[in-house]
Amino acid sequence: MRCTFFGNEEALMIKLVGTPHEHTAGMLTEVFLRLLADQGIRRPLLKSSEQEDWDARLWLTQTNGWTRLVLLVKIDKNKSHITFERWQSLPRPYQPGPQTRSHTLLIPQCVEKVITDFSQYPNVTILGAPMHLPIQLMFDDLSTLPPNVDPNQCIIIPEAEFWEIGMEFAHDSQ
Numbered sequence: 001m002r003c004t005f006f007g008n009e010e011a012l013m014i015k016l017v018g019t020p021h022e023h024t025a026g027m028l029t030e031v032f033l034r035l036l037a038d039q040g041i042r043r044p045l046l047k048s049s050e051q052e053d054w055d056a057r058l059w060l061t062q063t064n065g066w067t068r069l070v071l072l073v074k075i076d077k078n079k080s081h082i083t084f085e086r087w088q089s090l091p092r093p094y095q096p097g098p099q100t101r102s103h104t105l106l107i108p109q110c111v112e113k114v115i116t117d118f119s120q121y122p123n124v125t126i127l128g129a130p131m132h133l134p135i136q137l138m139f140d141d142l143s144t145l146p147p148n149v150d151p152n153q154c155i156i157i158p159e160a161e162f163w164e165i166g167m168e169f170a171h172d173s174q
Contacts, residue, residue, distance in 0.1 A: 024075055024082060024165065024169055027169070031157060032157070035161075039149050039155065056072055056085070056087040068137040069134065070086075070088070071085070071086055072084070082115070082165065083113060083114070084115075084116070084162065085113050086110070086112040086113075088137060089108050089109070090106065090109050090111070092106065113128050114126065114130075116163070116165060116166035116169075118166045122170075124163050124166040124167050124170065130157055130158045131162075132154035133156075135151050135154065
């Protein structure tokens with residue numbers, strides 16, 4: 001169970017996360033940490049996320065800029081697929097006319113989506129890969145990165161990694 005309290009809205013979000021999500025998140029974390037290690041990044045200070053789009057919007061709008069990237073993992077056993085989404089705040093398109101106080105310059109958006117479809121297991125289909133995770137959005141202090149890491153680069157999760165996650169999840173679901 002995860003709890004998040006949003007003081008200015010006096011709202012408590014309680015998220016009950018089940019075993020399939022934890023297992024898939026664990027597999028993705030292993031892939032991600034290995035890809036970071038390949039870049040020479042040993043001690044990542046990463047942000048976490050919840051499952052729903054609404055949660056991604058809250059993470060990006062209610063954390064005073066501390067959360068710059070949200071990675072959602074949505075598991076749909078009925079459709080036999082896993083959806084991975086990368087969310088971040090992007091500049092709001094210009095709209096002429098008066099601006100209100102609630103008008104913000106940045107709005108949360110899903111910028112990348114990868115779908116792992118295992119409905120025809122043992123055939124697993126991947127749509128939308130690879131996924132690019134910008135290094136500058138993941139770390140608060142870029143000066144702590146190894147000198148050979150360009151903060152303008154991305155950690156790339158290739159199609160093969162999503163395929164592995166889909167195969168393992170499908171096998172474990174049988």
